[in-house]
Amino acid sequence: xxxxxxxxxxxxxxxxxxxxxxxxxxxxxxxxxxxxxxxxxxxxxxxxxxxxxxxxxxxxxxxxxxxxxxxxxxxxxxxxxxxxxxxxxxxxxxxxxxxxxxxxxxxxxxxxxxxxxxxxxxxxxxxxxxxxxxxx
Amino acid sequence: xxxxxxxxxxxxxxxxxxxxxxxxxxxxxxxxxxxxxxxxxxxxxxxxxxxxxxxxxxxxxxxxxxxxxxxxxxxxxxxxxxxxxxxxxxxxxxxxxxxxxxxxxxxxxxxxxxxxxxxxxxxxxxxxxxxxxxxxxxxxxxxxxxxxxxxxxxxxxxxxxxxxxxxxxxxxxxxxxxxxxxxxxxxxxxxxxxxxxxxxxxxxxxxxxxxxxxxxxxxxxxxxxxxxxxxxxxxxxxxxxxxxxxxxxxxxxxxxxxxxxxxxxxxxxxxxxxxxxxxxxxxxxxxxxxxxxxxxxxxxxxxxxxxxxxxxxxxxxxxxxxxxxxxxxxxxxxxxxxxxxxxxxxxxxxxxxxxxxxxxxxxxxxxxxxxxxxxxxxxxxxxxxxxxxxx
Numbered sequence: 362x363x364x365x366x367x368x369x370x371x372x373x374x375x376x377x378x379x380x381x382x383x384x385x386x387x388x389x390x391x392x393x394x395x396x397x398x399x400x401x402x403x404x405x406x407x408x409x410x411x412x413x414x415x416x417x418x419x420x421x422x423x424x425x426x427x428x429x430x431x432x433x434x435x436x437x438x439x440x441x442x443x444x445x446x447x448x449x450x451x452x453x454x455x456x457x458x459x460x461x462x463x464x465x466x467x468x469x470x471x472x473x474x475x476x477x478x479x480x481x482x483x484x485x486x487x488x489x490x491x492x493x494x495x496x497x
Numbered sequence: 498x499x500x501x502x503x504x505x506x507x508x509x510x511x512x513x514x515x516x517x518x519x520x521x522x523x524x525x526x527x528x529x530x531x532x533x534x535x536x537x538x539x540x541x542x543x544x545x546x547x548x549x550x551x552x553x554x555x556x557x558x559x560x561x562x563x564x565x566x567x568x569x570x571x572x573x574x575x576x577x578x579x580x581x582x583x584x585x586x587x588x589x590x591x592x593x594x595x596x597x598x599x600x601x602x603x604x605x606x607x608x609x610x611x612x613x614x615x616x617x618x619x620x621x622x623x624x625x626x627x628x629x630x631x632x633x634x635x636x637x638x639x640x641x642x643x644x645x646x647x648x649x650x651x652x653x654x655x656x657x658x659x660x661x662x663x664x665x666x667x668x669x670x671x672x673x674x675x676x677x678x679x680x681x682x683x684x685x686x687x688x689x690x691x692x693x694x695x696x697x698x699x700x701x702x703x704x705x706x707x708x709x710x711x712x713x714x715x716x717x718x719x720x721x722x723x724x725x726x727x728x729x730x731x732x733x734x735x736x737x738x739x740x741x742x743x744x745x746x747x748x749x750x751x752x753x754x755x756x757x758x759x760x761x762x763x764x765x766x767x768x769x770x771x772x773x774x775x776x777x778x779x780x781x782x783x784x785x786x787x788x789x790x791x792x793x794x795x796x797x798x799x800x801x802x803x804x805x806x807x808x809x810x811x812x813x814x815x816x817x818x819x820x821x822x823x824x825x826x827x828x829x830x831x832x833x834x835x836x837x838x839x840x841x842x843x844x845x846x847x848x849x850x851x852x853x854x855x856x857x858x859x860x861x862x863x864x865x866x867x868x869x870x871x872x873x874x875x876x877x878x879x880x881x882x883x884x885x886x887x888x
Contacts, residue, residue, distance in 0.1 A: 368637055370637050371633065427653060430652060431701065431702040433701065437630060437641070448649075450649055459751075462639070473656045
């Protein structure tokens with residue numbers, strides 16, 4: 362399996378720090394300074410106050426597997442060889458959800474409620490893609 | 498990850514200010530299928546002409562125009578020779594069928610226009626429209642398509658409430674049964690069983706082919722006008738009695754982890770807004786882009802408790818009777834819906850509600866249909882109640 366041919370992240374002003382941190386194998390989130398709550402995807406303001414008062418933090422990289430699906434229908438040419446592939450929805454301990462993939466764990470071990478933690482197994486050209494495996 | 502902002506939901510006990518003030522005066526639908534010799538303009542013109550004929554009107558009687566999935570309102574108006582005093586193009590997602598209806602009602606009630614044509618045209622099949630792929634924030638992980646979003650939500654629903662994939666089969670089988678009673682449905686003459694549903698090709702597990710709607714070319718047009726004006730027109734008017742809507746955009750682009758239950762629950766205000774109780778309704782039109790949305794809608798609007806929809810739809814609850822046999826209490830999507838008639842993004846389902854209330858549905862007619870309810874489970878949760886003007 363190669364991540365190199367996957368679709369590239371869609372960069373914008375707000376999410377660029379997220380992707381740069383992935384390159385350093387760090388999962389970062391914005392945290393609202395008024396409420397202490399984290400949010401994702403990256404945005405110019407906190408959704409809890411509507412104000413541009415937030416800071417980047419390094420997240421624990423841990424969370425719970427909330428749900429999962431298996432793609433049989435392909436939509437991306439660069440992922441044709443990976444079909445069928447799972448996508449998991451992870452609720453991070455900091456609150457936000459991420460849609461991601463498993464890394465270093467067997468598909469048979471996927472189950473709702475499992476504790477998972479982040480890995481950085483590589484990614485499409487020039488990017489590192491955070492994925493999740495059973496909690497280390 | 499929703500912020501803790503309260504829902505600005507319509508209050509229970511308050512009538513809709515537009516209750517029974519606006520009516521459907523005409524309905525037009527094209528055939529649904531693969532029509533590479535035309536496009537959304539051609540299909541839209543065909544549907545609008547059918548609706549004008551149905552209403553006994555000419556293009557010059559139209560002074561308001563709302564188009565959807567037709568690229569340019571300007572070009573469409575020009576083609577039909579319509580120079581309105583109110584005109585707009587609404588966004589492409591299917592939630593905008595109900596939104597467009599509400600905008601038209603508001604425009605008529607405030608005098609912005611007297612008679613509005615709403616025209617939906619889609620040539621998604623012949624252009625091989627794929628609802629997935631492209632660039633989005635989740636593409637690097639291979640996450641894409643509305644079907645996958647619903648699959649993710651349904652997996653969690655099964656986990657939390659003990660529902661099963663077979664529960665969805667009761668939805669798909671009921672709607673296919675209806676398509677077999679509807680001679681123009683795309684899946685007419687092709688009945689399915691629970692076993693067919695279970696064995697269908699997986700698309701994005703846990704969902705399979707028969708949980709997905711049918712992409713086709715086609716168009717739907719509605720003509721709406723004031724209730725008084727409609728009374729003097731050709732067709733028996735159908736009134737828009739109540740409309741309720743609650744949005745939530747706080748899901749971070751991920752599947753709705755609450756199945757839209759809070760926002761759909763807020764739409765229970767539609768009964769008070771319409772002045773019509775649930776027991777006074779004979780049939781339903783539910784936005785079924787994927788089979789799980791039907792169950793989310795039934796739970797959200799309170800037809801059963803949260804998590805109980807799987808049991809609720811057993812034994813043909815959503816199914817019409819046939820050959821004198823008694824049907825279920827809540828015949829739903831009697832044309833076949835998006836799953837078995839065609840994916841006309843809510844426009845066709847609302848057209849079917851109107852036709853039921855006019856008593857035009859032949860073999861699939863709900864006996865003595867006096868009021869119908871439409872429900873749409875999305876980030877813009879909505880419900881609408883229609884009734885026969887003479888009921």
